[in-house]
Amino acid sequence: MxxxxxxxxxxxxxxxxxxxxxxxxxQTAPASNTPTQAAPAAPPTEKLAELLKLLDDPDIRNWIQNRPPASATSEVASEATLEVEDIEAQARSRFRALRAAIPNVPSEIAATAAKVRQQAGExxxxxxxxxxxxxxxxxxxxxxxxxxxxxxxxxxxxxxxxxxxxxxxxxxxxxxxxxxxxxxxxxxxxxxxxxxxxxxxxxxxxxxxxxxxxxxxxxxxxxxxxxxxxxxxxxxxxxxxxxxxxxxxxxxxxxxxxxxxxxxxxxxxxxxxxxxxPLDRQGNPPxxxxxxxxxxxxxxxxxxxxxxxxxxxxxxxxxxxxxxxxxxxxxxxxxxxxxxxxxxxxxxxxxxxxxxxxxxxxxxxxxxxxxxxxxxNPNEIAKESPLLQSIVSGLFKSVIILLLADLAWQIAKTTIDRKLTPDEGEATMTPDEQARRARMRTLLPIFRNGLAVVVLCVAVMTILAEMGVQIGPLIAGAGIFGVAIGFGSQTLVKDIVSGIFYLMDDAFRVGEWIESGSYNGVVESFSLRSIRLRHHRGAVFTVPFGSLGAIRNGSRDWTVDKFRIRVPFKTDINKVGKIAKDIGKQLLEDPELGPHFIKPLKMKGVEQIGEFGIEISFGFTARPTGEQTAIRRRAYTMITQAFAENDISFAQPTFQVGGDEKEAAAAAAMHKHQADLAAQQAAAEDGAKT
Structure with a gap:
């Protein structure tokens, strides 16, 4: 339907x-066609006197007192049969009355219209x-x-x-x-x-x-x-x-x-x-x-x-x-x-x-x-059955209770959803305000779910109380049942308790990148039991709080990104430092990447001298918005172009092998191989002779 x-x-x-x-x-109209029954006439006095004498007879009186009672089942069946017959008789009588009234409809309407016209004319x-x-x-x-x-x-x-x-x-x-x-x-x-x-x-x-x-x-x-x-x-x-x-x-x-x-x-x-x-709203025919x-x-x-x-x-x-x-x-x-x-x-x-x-x-x-x-009418129902009065009154009151609960929940839900909706000016907020809003978006979904459970439980308990149910034993039984469930599902309790402490410690927020063991990704959402992480390749991890352990948060306050480049031994280090400084200024002026910097790109210095060249370290400090990878890729590109323009090459491993020494080493290896083969052949012949 x-x-x-x-x-x-x-x-x-x-x-x-x-x-x-x-x-x-x-149905309550009087049946004009049903004749009224006259009251029965009183019997003669002689018959009444004879009846009284029979009642005074000891045998009659003893028979009346010792007569077995009629079967209750037969009486109920007889009453039910009479009730069905009465209903059938009333229905038949009503049908006959309506069928007899059909021919009188035009005359009744005409008579009524004539009555109205006559009175109006008078x-x-x-x-x-x-x-x-x-x-x-x-x-x-x-x-x-x-x-x-x-x-x-x-x-x-x-x-x-x-x-x-x-x-x-x-x-x-x-x-x-x-x-x-x-x-x-x-x-x-x-x-x-x-x-x-x-x-x-x-x-x-x-x-x-x-x-x-x-x-x-x-x-x-x-x-x-x-x-x-x-x-x-x-x-x-x-x-x-x-x-x-x-x-x-x-x-x-x-x-x-x-x-x-x-x-x-x-x-x-x-x-x-x-x-x-016609078709419905989805375009489906009936x-x-x-x-x-x-x-x-x-x-x-x-x-x-x-x-x-x-x-x-x-x-x-x-x-x-x-x-x-x-x-x-x-x-x-x-x-x-x-x-x-x-x-x-x-x-x-x-x-x-x-x-x-x-x-x-x-x-x-x-x-x-x-x-x-x-x-x-509550008063009349209460006189007939107090239990029925309690149930009916509770049903009517439950409608009001449900309406109030629905109104309270909708107001709370709307307020929370408005807080969760990003503002247009959020990008211009201070870091403290952004952190506060991120923490609010993290905690409010949990609070909303808990509030829904509380409102539902309170509404159900109130309705049961209005219908006359004693809710005290129900609450006590629910408490005992909850303790039993807690002992039987310790892992679930561990997950929930761990999640509460993670939230109290502000270990992560929605939108932050975290790493825990073999799991890493951006926090999309979480429930009372688990957290949902989105990997950068698209995979989704749903990890129970009890399995998280130590958490590495890569989106809190600031992040430092470092990388190294190898250059030949003859490279001018001061010139490389100037190039890095110029690239840092250009990145700061970039409209897309510039706002994410806290400290610009610069050369840290020589980290070590390797076998093939010198390792130079670069680094910058950025906001934890996830754009540090894009900044590093742009820096690689700009450094490569700047090195090419200034005739600076990257270090590459080289090997030098002389020609005469190579031939001598190959001949010596050949002689050694032949000697090994001869020794093996001689040992085989000696074994055959023995």
């Missing part, structure tokens, strides 16, 4: 908002339809004047401007219509007709205004909006017609037939929408199985309404309609925040309060309506 159309949800939500009461009235009023059109015309004229005067009204929020254009003229129309209605002294029957007709019209226009706003922000498509207009018109007319029939004395069975007729029309409209709905299940769900809800089970009916409606309504409400409020405060990501406190506040109002209205449908 996840693809249940939004139109269907809204339609059923509005359908049963009004039409759930006629059945109770129809009091000197025109027919009701003429008076209603006159009020509508007067309200429309004033509404048109209002539109022409405030047509160019603009607000800071486009949604607010659109809402003003939708509901401002409607309020003017409603005010004018109400003023005319209250000023005139209407006949009783005509007053009822005018009142409910105006209310239905104003309610229909208000619903269409909400639908148009939802259409503007993308919450409703044109397909569903078209169906909503038809559905709303039928619903408004049906509500007004049913409400008018009640005070005018229309037969209850006729009113029930009219109500069922309108409900069937609305059900058919909803089913037509299900089977003809499946036949989904359409069949949606249709069965619709029929099931309609049957629940028919048998007068409003509680189950509304729970079924809430299961599918409430999430859609909340999503549309969130979309509207976020669109308002975007156009009013230019806050697209809804990352400010006022946006969170607005979105969650409107959501809480919608949920409270839904819960209040459910309590009204169930006719929830």
């Amino acid at each position: 996840s693809k249940f159309p939004a139109f269907l949800l809204c339609s059923l939500f509005s359908l049963l908002l009004v039409l759930s009461t006629p059945h109770a009235i129809a 009091d000197g009023f025109a027919p009701g339809i003429v008076l209603l059109l006159g009020i509508i015309a007067a309200g429309a004229v004033v509404e048109w004047l209002f539109r022409t005067r405030v047509r160019k009204a603009q607000f800071e929020s486009a949604i607010l401007t659109r809402a003003y254009a939708e509901f401002g003229p409607l309020l003017v129309f409603a005010f004018v219509a109400a003023l005319i209605f209250l000023v005139v002294e209407w006949p009783p029957h005509l007053r009822v007709v005018i009142l409910y007709a105006l209310l239905a019209m104003i309610g229909y226009r208000f619903a269409l205004g909400l639908c148009r706003l939802s259409l503007d922000v993308g919450g409703t498509s044109h397909f569903y909006y078209t169906r909503l207009r038809i559905f709303g018109a039928v619903l408004a007319f049906g509500i007004a017609f049913w409400a008018i029939c009640r005070p005018l004395g229309v037969n209850p069975d006729v009113r029930a037939v009219i109500t069922y007729a309108f409900s069937i029309v609305l059900l058919l409209l909803s089913m037509e929408t299900v089977w003809r709905r 499946t036949r199985a989904g359409n069949v299940l949606s249709t069965l769900y619709l029929v099931g809800l309609w049957l629940l309404w028919c048998v007068n089970l409003p509680g189950l009916f509304w729970l079924g409606i809430y299961a599918i309609a409430l999430p859609k309504i909340l999503a549309a409400t969130d979309r509207l409020t976020r669109a308002f925040a975007l156009t009013r405060w230019n806050e697209e990501k809804a990352s400010t406190l006022r946006t969170v309060l607005l979105v969650r506040g409107v959501r809480a109002v919608v949920i409270l209205i839904a819960v209040g309506w459910l309590a009204l449908v169930w006719r929830y």
Whole structure:
């Protein structure tokens, strides 16, 4: 049912908002066709005297006292059978009454209309339809004047401007219509007709205004909006017609037939929408199985309404309609925040309060309506069953507790996320401020996760306490269970405790490069148990805190980078020092690499004299931003170019081998090889002789 159309949800939500009461009235209406049974006549005095004599007989009295009791099972079965038979008889009687009332619907409507016309004519009023059109015309004229005067009204929020254009003229129309209605002294029957007709019209226009706003922000498509207009018109007319029939004395069975007729029309409209709905937001077409299940769900809800089970009916409606309504409400409020405060990501406190506040109002209205449908009365339930009273009261209170917990969590989460978002001016901050923000980005995710657990636990415990559950034993049991888990998972406890001490020591922060044993990389994130390192080649290491050990942090405060170059023995060292100094100045002036220097590149001096040349050391001090490798590569390139321009070469290993000595050494090696072969051959011959 996840693809249940939004139109269907809204339609059923509005359908049963009004039409759930006629059945109770129809079922409680007196059955005029059922004859009343007369009270039985008293028996003669002689028979009563004979009965009393039999009761005084010792044998009769003994039989009565010793008679075996009737079987409890048979009594329960008999009562259940009688209950089923009563239900079947009532249903059959109700069906017959409704079937008999169907032919009387036209005559009842005609008689009611004649009654209204007669009363209006006696009091000197025109027919009701003429008076209603006159009020509508007067309200429309004033509404048109209002539109022409405030047509160019603009607000800071486009949604607010659109809402003003939708509901401002409607309020003017409603005010004018109400003023005319209250000023005139209407006949009783005509007053009822005018009142409910105006209310239905104003309610229909208000619903269409909400639908148009939802259409503007993308919450409703044109397909569903078209169906909503038809559905709303039928619903408004049906509500007004049913409400008018009640005070005018229309037969209850006729009113029930009219109500069922309108409900069937609305059900058919909803089913037509299900089977003809377009593609969803992901572009997937509706499946036949989904359409069949949606249709069965619709029929099931309609049957629940028919048998007068409003509680189950509304729970079924809430299961599918409430999430859609909340999503549309969130979309509207976020669109308002975007156009009013230019806050697209809804990352400010006022946006969170607005979105969650409107959501809480919608949920409270839904819960209040459910309590009204169930006719929830705490005093009466407490008299019947204190346990049931505690459970029901706890369920209603739990909604408020969950709303408060959700609001607290959203406020805390939004505040933490804003702190974690990098600022545009962070690059110009001092090193201390940057370090403080880095430490905050390291600790806040852990605090956010812990806060979520605390809020959830407190909300669950509070709900259980409100429902009458003793939470003291639960807390004690949870403590014992926690100790047992701690002993059974010492490695996990070690990881968590080690992580806490690492964070307290400020050993690393998110974005820093660290090395621990065979693991090294940039800290991406961490949880309560492990840390996540990103290697420079892309690999990701997830290391438990208990396995880290000693940590080498290469991104804290400053870093010194040194490298060596070999030059021939005859190289002018002072000239190399001047070249290094010039290269250091050029690197400082570089717009990309210059800001990362703390001390420029310079020659440290001669480190050692090797076999092939002199080793000269260079070094610089940079900020721990990870750019020291790029600086070293640029320095290598510039030194190579500078040495080539100044005729300075790099030292290379050389070997000198003389020609005569080479020939003598080769001859001596040859003679030695031949002597070895002769000795081996002689030893082999001596062994063969023996």
